Amino acid sequence: MYRLAHFSxxxxxxPPGSMTPAYALTKRLLSWSSWRRKRSKQHKREVLDAITADVAAYHPDHLxxxxxLINFSADKEFAAARTWLESLGDARDVTVxxxxxDALAGRGAFDPWAEWLEDKTTDCFPKVRIRDEVAIVCVNTGVPTAPLLATGTCGQAQLERLGPMLDELGARGLFRxxxxxxxxxPGGSPRKALTDQAALRAVLEKHGAELxxxxxxxxxxxxxVRGPKGSIPAVCAPSASQKPAGKNPAARWHGVEVERAGDGWTVRVVVRGFAPEGGPIRALGQYRLDV
Ligand SMILES: [Fe+2]
Ligand SMILES: [Fe+2]
Incomplete structure (x- = not known):
């Protein structure tokens, strides 16, 4: 069995001083202002620290x-996030x-996190990490957007690379x-959606993935979403730092336990986090996915 922990x-x-005059005429000013007014009151470091301690106690094979990870793609934020990532363990066991x-500084501006993106640095996404029988395929949807938009885009070049990559990993019998x-x-606000989600779904329907x-x-x-032989489950983890009794559901994380079962796979998802009213982190439920 391979055990991943997933949070988001x-x-x-x-950090203080993250906002600099250089960002004043960019969308980053709006994001900074939004962080100060709203998000800083909802997302708490002590909540995140409790979640990561609970994840560590689960002893996942990979995270x-x-x-x-950050709020307006400031240089100081990237550096602080790097320090936080280092605290989570060996970079080879943590994938971001x-x-x-994270993308307001421009597509491809993730160099400070290079060790957590992939094993050998390449200049494009998707990036892939293979661990045991599991292939983690990172698709980047982070692109700079206009003010008030939180959309994402894979882009044609990335989608063209994704199909053959999934074929190759699938031919090796890996859990993708x-x-x-x-x-x-589909669904949700167009202001926050993945702009080329239909094209991504077409790639997944043709080439397949397990989760x-x-x-x-x-x-x-x-x-x-549809896969070539059946549906591909899509599991969303809420924010790992959202305080209980706040605007959004309280912080939680998922243990994802992958095991080969005959021709397919069995996946058990263990949900842990804060109850809506707070209190200590506890088990919130679990479910099985037959893939
Ligand atoms: Fe987002
Ligand atoms: Fe977010």
Whole structure:
């Protein structure tokens, strides 16, 4: 059995001095202002620290974090997030895929997190990490967007690379996990959606994957998209730093336990986190996915 821990959207507190005059005429000013007014009151470092301590006690084989580590892509935020990532363990055991809040400095500006993106640095996404019988395929949807938009885009070049990559990993009999920030499923606000989600779904329907892990919505969701032989489950983890009794569901994380079963796989998802009213972190439920 291979055991992953998945959490998302930690929105780490922005260090003092993150906002600089250079960002004043960019969308980053709006994101900074939004962080100060709203998000800093909802996302708490002590909540995130409790979640990561609970994850550590689970002793996962690997940790997947699906984006929005920071808030307005400031240099100081990238550096602080790097220090936080170092605290989670060996970078080879922790994989990050970026979110829209990590991408305001431009596509491909994730160099400070290079060791957590892939094993050998390449200059493009998707990136893949193979561990045991599991292939973690990171699709980047983080692109700079206009003010008031939180959309994401895979882009044609990335989607063209994704299909053959999935074919090759599938031919090797690996359990293919798509780690992506924005939901690939329809629905939700167009202002926050994945703009080329239909094209991504077409790639997945043709080439296949066994599981999708995503974030961005800050609410727990279980959806599915079509694969070549059946549906591909899409599991959304809410924010790992959202305080209980706040605007969105309280912080939680998922243990994802993957085991080969005959011709297919069995996946058990263990949900742990804070109850809506607070209190200590506890088991919130579990379910099985037959893949
Ligand atoms: Fe987020
Ligand atoms: Fe997001």
């Amino acid at each position: 959207d930690p929105h780490l507190p922005s 997947v974090i699906t984006g929005d 895929t970026p979110g829209n809040h 996990i798509i780690a992506i920030h924005h939901p690939p499923t 999708i892990l995503h974030g961005h919505t800050h609410v727990p969701l279980l959806g599915a």
